[in-house]
Amino acid sequence: SQTIHQWPATLVQPVGSPLSLECTVEGTSNPNLYWYRQAAGRGLQLLFYSIGIDQISSEVPQNLSASRPQDRQFILSSKKLLLSDSGFYLCAWRQNDRAYEQYFGPGTRLTVT
């Protein structure tokens, strides 16, 4: 069966510091991968999605970037965090060229101080 992991689970970082959040998927190959953010009390905002290695689309211009160095690894980064980057970050995967539902990881709570 497929599983998706995210780490760290929680993170507190000062403004201006770098960020690296990691997501890995097991039990599947060539998945579509997604990064979402949930600000407090708000819905889901799609940040990035990837249909393959080094194939990444950005949905929202922002202080963040994403990379996919391996087939089942998706990384969210920032060189300098802003206060507005605080939120709950969710990684998700979808089986490529099959059904359209996405499956989510447990999330990372990021607090920028």
Next chain:
Amino acid sequence: AQSVTQPDIHITVSEGASLELRCNYSYGATPYLFWYVQSPGQGLQLLLKYFSGDTLVQGIKGFEAEFKRSQSSFNLRKPSVHWSDAAEYFCAVVPYSNYQLIWGAGTKLIIKP
């Protein structure tokens, strides 16, 4: 533009009472339809999905949803809620035109003892 509307930001229901959460979409054709649940501090879990066929679909945890083409709705129901159902519920659609989920803003379900 394609959109998903969940008109209720919060709903409060007594334990044991029935539940209906509303979802309407704006799209020319019938999209793929989903309901997800998010417990506090957790990732999203797929409750059920509709692609075609029988318009009443059964999901996990005793939930069901009914697709009504004439009303462009996909409402989620449960005959008797339990305190553990307290969570946020998200409706989502995938239009035929692409594979990206379009999300509703979510409905927070509060259970009164």
